[in-house]
Amino acid sequence: MANPLPDPLALGRPPSGCVIYPLVVTCTWVCGHKKWSNRNGCAFRCSAMLSTRGNMGDSAMQDPLLPVGGEQHVSPMRRKATASLRAFRESMQDLTPKKMLLLVLMFGCGTGVVAWVYNSFFEAVVHLAWEIAPEKLVAPALTHLSSNVSWFPAVSKVAWVYTVLLSTTFGFLAGLVQRLLGSPGDLPDTVRDIHEQGYISINKSPSMFLCSTFSIAAGGSLGPEAPLLALCGATCSWFGKSVLRYKGQKLRNCALLGMVACLQYASSLCC
Numbered sequence: 001m002a003n004p005l006p007d008p009l010a011l012g013r014p015p016s017g018c019v020i021y022p023l024v025v026t027c028t029w030v031c032g033h034k035k036w037s038n039r040n041g042c043a044f045r046c047s048a049m050l051s052t053r054g055n056m057g058d059s060a061m062q063d064p065l066l067p068v069g070g071e072q073h074v075s076p077m078r079r080k081a082t083a084s085l086r087a088f089r090e091s092m093q094d095l096t097p098k099k100m101l102l103l104v105l106m107f108g109c110g111t112g113v114v115a116w117v118y119n120s121f122f123e124a125v126v127h128l129a130w131e132i133a134p135e136k137l138v139a140p141a142l143t144h145l146s147s148n149v150s151w152f153p154a155v156s157k158v159a160w161v162y163t164v165l166l167s168t169t170f171g172f173l174a175g176l177v178q179r180l181l182g183s184p185g186d187l188p189d190t191v192r193d194i195h196e197q198g199y200i201s202i203n204k205s206p207s208m209f210l211c212s213t214f215s216i217a218a219g220g221s222l223g224p225e226a227p228l229l230a231l232c233g234a235t236c237s238w239f240g241k242s243v244l245r246y247k248g249q250k251l252r253n254c255a256l257l258g259m260v261a262c263l264q265y266a267s268s269l270c271c
Helices: 018-032 047-051 058-062 076-091 097-148 155-181 187-196 202-217 225-243 248-270
Strands: none
Touching: 097 155, 097 202, 097 225, 097 248, 155 202, 187 225, 187 248, 202 225, 225 248
16 A cells, blocks of 8 residues: 655665664763763763772773772783783874874774764664654554544545654654753864864763754754764764873874764765
8 A cells, every 4th residue: 555644754774783773872871971971071980980089090090991999800801901902002102104094994994883873773763753654554544544434534634744743753852862961062063172172072972863863853954964973073082082092183183083984974875
C-alpha cells in the first residue's frame, strides 16, 4: 500500500547495526557528565579519584589507566599499557614530519569513526520517524479508522497532523536535552573556543549530538556540517589535551586537524 503521509525527509536505508548508537550516546553522556569530570573537563576523572587526590602520587594522577589505589595495585597488563602510553606521549612531544603524519592519520581515522556514527545515527532516526513509522504504523491505523468509523475523515485530509505532531515532538526533545545537558552552542561558539582557549570542550558533545539530531529529524533546514565540526574538533581536542597533554598552539592544532578532517568527510557526503 502506498504511503499516504507526507514524506519531506526521504532518505536511503541507513547502514545495519544502528542499535549500537543509543549505547554510544549513553556512554558519551556518562563520560561528559559533570559528576565524572574535574574542573578542567577531563571526562575520565571519576569522583573517587578526585576525593583521594591528596593521598595519591603524581604518577597515579597522570594516567587514566591507573586505578585509585596507585601503581601498587596495577595488574602487569595495565602497568605495561600505562608505560606504553607514557612512552608514546613523550615521543609525540617533539613533532617531526613523520610524527606529524602519524598524528594526522590518527585524527583522520578517529574523526571518520565519529562522523560515521553521527551521520548513521541521525539517518536512522529520520528513516524511522519519516518512513518506517508512517508506513508500518500510522497509515494502517488511519486507514482502519477511516474505514470503520463513520465520522472519521479520509486519510488524505488528516495526514498532515502527523507531520505537525512529529516535528513538535522532536522540537520538544531538543529543548529537553538542552535543559538537562546544557546548551551545545553553535558555530560562532566553536570558533570562539578555538581562538580564546585553544580547544573545544568535549563536555558539550553529548548535547550537540542529540540536539542536532532531533533538529534535523524535526525537518530543520540546517544540515549536519556544523555539529560535525564541533564533535570532531572536540574529539581531537580531548585526545590532544588528555592523552598527549598538549598545550597552547599544539592543542589548537589538534582541534583544527579534527575540523579539517570533518570538512573532508562532509564534502564526501555531498558528492
